[in-house]
Amino acid sequence: MTWVLIAGVGGLALLDSLNPATIVAITMILLTGPRRPILSAMAFVTGAALTVFTLGAVLFVSAGAAAEVVSDGIGWLRRLAFGLAAVALFVSAARRLRPRPRQPISLPVWFSPATALPLGVMMTGADLPNAFPYFIAIERLINAEVDTITGLAVVAGYAVIYCLPCLVLLLAGRVLHERIQPRLQGLFRRLTTGTSPRSVPAAIALAVLGIGVASIAATA
Numbered sequence: 001m002t003w004v005l006i007a008g009v010g011g012l013a014l015l016d017s018l019n020p021a022t023i024v025a026i027t028m029i030l031l032t033g034p035r036r037p038i039l040s041a042m043a044f045v046t047g048a049a050l051t052v053f054t055l056g057a058v059l060f061v062s063a064g065a066a067a068e069v070v071s072d073g074i075g076w077l078r079r080l081a082f083g084l085a086a087v088a089l090f091v092s093a094a095r096r097l098r099p100r101p102r103q104p105i106s107l108p109v110w111f112s113p114a115t116a117l118p119l120g121v122m123m124t125g126a127d128l129p130n131a132f133p134y135f136i137a138i139e140r141l142i143n144a145e146v147d148t149i150t151g152l153a154v155v156a157g158y159a160v161i162y163c164l165p166c167l168v169l170l171l172a173g174r175v176l177h178e179r180i181q182p183r184l185q186g187l188f189r190r191l192t193t194g195t196s197p198r199s200v201p202a203a204i205a206l207a208v209l210g211i212g213v214a215s216i217a218a219t220a
Contacts, residue, residue, distance in 0.1 A: 001150050009140060009154055012133035013161035021127050022048055022120075026166045027188045029116070030173040031181070032107060038174050040116040045166045047120025049159045055128060056155040059138050061148065082139075082217035085132030089210030096203040100196045132213075134158075 029041045111119065128134060137158060141151045172180045 001144070001146055001154075005140060005144050005146075006154070009137045009158060010161060012137040012140075013158040014164075016131050016133040016137075016158075017162045017164050019127065019131070019162075019165075021123060022163075023165050023169065024188065025120075025123060026169045027184050028107060029111075030169065031184055031188060034107075034111070036113050038170070040111070040113045041166075041170045041173065043113060043116035044120035045163050045170060047117040048124040048166065049163050050117075051121045051124040051128070052134070052159040052162050053156050055125070056134070056138055056158060057152055059135075060141055060151050060155055063138070063142055079217050080135070080139075082136065082213050084135050086210045086214035086217055088132040089206050089213060093203045093206035093210060096199045096206065099198045 025044060026041050029044060030037050033040045108119070138155075141154060146154070169184070173184070
């Protein structure tokens, strides 16, 4: 385990943490949660972190074991991780070529502090297939032949970093309360109303990045 590897995985986790789905969910809970919004937001973040850690731990342990049995296991894991990342980037590039109306969202009618944790699990689990930094980070850990305890500790750290923006919003909502409400409402409106504009430069940048990642997958 080297500092370079730790820094790389930490950087991937920071990139992965900029996830509109979880940020919008926490903002919505703080603004419109029917009962005890702070507690509900904490439960939601806990569900998200548990999902990231559990899936990462299963992938790390099972894929590492498979790589020991299959001689070319690491190579195939690398191809899979970077292949998924390339597909996600190409899809994102295509979506930036046309304006897309943002869909209004609201909390489900069954939402409560008791159901916030499973909601965090469901939303995070549904979004993880698009989280290409996540799979690259797991691949890096396996490729570095990190021992199980260290690898699980790094996956746990990844889960914490993944939830950092949500934790910052949660802390701001708890400490600042009334002063932060207008800012949260503005953030919520920007992310859930209007139209996401077309951006050719962003699409080109994402496509170029996707080509680079795809080339890594092809030569792994």
